Amino acid sequence: xxxxxxxxxxxxKIKLPFSILKTNLLMFKTKSINDxxxxxxxxxxxxxxxxxxxALDPATFSVFRRHHKYTNILEHVSRKExxxxxxxxxxEYKMKDDEIFQILKPLMEVxxxxxxxxxxxxxKISTTGLRYLKIALDIKKITGSKIGxxxxxxxxxxxxxxxxxxLLQIESxxxxxxxxxxxxxxxxxxxxxxxxxxxxxxxxxxxxxxxxSWDFCISNxxxxxxxxxxQEIYINKIINKTRKGFMLMNSGVSGKFGNVINFxxxxxxxxxxxxxIHNEIPLTHVNNYxxxxxxxx
Numbered sequence: 622x623x624x625x626x627x628x629x630x631x632x633x634k635i636k637l638p639f640s641i642l643k644t645n646l647l648m649f650k651t652k653s654i655n656d657x658x659x660x661x662x663x664x665x666x667x668x669x670x671x672x673x674x675x676a677l678d679p680a681t682f683s684v685f686r687r688h689h690k691y692t693n694i695l696e697h698v699s700r701k702e703x704x705x706x707x708x709x710x711x712x713e714y715k716m717k718d719d720e721i722f723q724i725l726k727p728l729m730e731v732x733x734x735x736x737x738x739x740x741x742x743x744x745k746i747s748t749t750g751l752r753y754l755k756i757a758l759d760i761k762k763i764t765g766s767k768i769g770x771x772x773x774x775x776x777x778x779x780x781x782x783x784x785x786x787x788l789l790q791i792e793s794x795x796x797x798x799x800x801x802x803x804x805x806x807x808x809x810x811x812x813x814x815x816x817x818x819x820x821x822x823x824x825x826x827x828x829x830x831x832x833x834s835w836d837f838c839i840s841n842x843x844x845x846x847x848x849x850x851x852q853e854i855y856i857n858k859i860i861n862k863t864r865k866g867f868m869l870m871n872s873g874v875s876g877k878f879g880n881v882i883n884f885x886x887x888x889x890x891x892x893x894x895x896x897x898i899h900n901e902i903p904l905t906h907v908n909n910y911x912x913x914x915x916x917x918x
Contacts, residue, residue, distance in 0.1 A: 668694045669801040676804035686732035695777045696749050700737050703748030705903040706755040707739055714758045718742060725750040727783050727813040756841065757784045760867055766790055769836030772859055775843020779806040783813050791817040795832060797824060824854060838866040845870035846878045856892055865915030869901060873908035
């Protein structure tokens with residue numbers, strides 16, 4: 622009888638810590654599942670942390686575009702890809718080299734980006750800038766010189782907007798990104814003579830009332846990195862309220878980026894009005910494609 626009481630006492634002492642441990646493990650598992658469900662691939666802690674530091678610290682801001690925490694997400698366009706973008710800009714859009722350098726100048730002067738030597742150019746250039754310029758020219762071919770009210774999902778430091786601002790007449794520009802990244806966008810565009818009226822917000826802010834419709838939606842390899850739950854919010858509150866859209870995607874046919882499960886091509890075609898799938902030109906990854914929707918696709 623005495624032995625039974627002793628063993629029962631030992632069991633109670635052992636059981637409590639293990640119960641606490643089990644509860645904590647379940648809480649951690651649940652938190653991990655929820656985090657994955659509502660976080661993009663870039664919302665990994667390291668990238669937003671670096672963006673925030675760059676926004677607040679002048680020394681970090683002066684070199685942030687070379688930092689490894691940043692180049693894992695952006696600023697990694699290769700020399701070969703840069704050459705492909707340049708060829709399209711020259712041959713299809715008939716843009717002269719002097720004009721290219723002039724347009725890309727705001728992007729090459731801030732944040733100390735890595736500039737590469739491209740065959741045929743007299744000076745080094747930002748290959749990321751060449752990508753932004755090629756995309757901007759593609760968009761201009763769709764919209765003409767007047768693009769109206771623009772919304773961008775996942776904006777980096779605002780590089781695409783800065784190029785569009787020089788090429789098109791923009792009535793307003795709305796940026797949606799993580800709050801830390803938004804601070805960096807604001808700092809960058811204010812150092813770049815951005816002339817369009819703009820608003821910066823996050824998906825979690827109750828700020829969709831700032832506009833209830835847009836003329837054109839843009840996303841460069843960002844919407845496709847969001848989990849389905851967040852994509853659904855953007856579709857309902859932004860994408861379905863835009864007349865036209867242009868999204869470069871990196872989630873393949875099935876809808877998967879890394880460990881993040883996204884909407885597949887088939888699901889997106891069913892959800893968006895007059896949506897079409899196009900080849901990415903130039904093709905920079907086997908899973909990449911262009912998604913457009915709206916009028917005259």
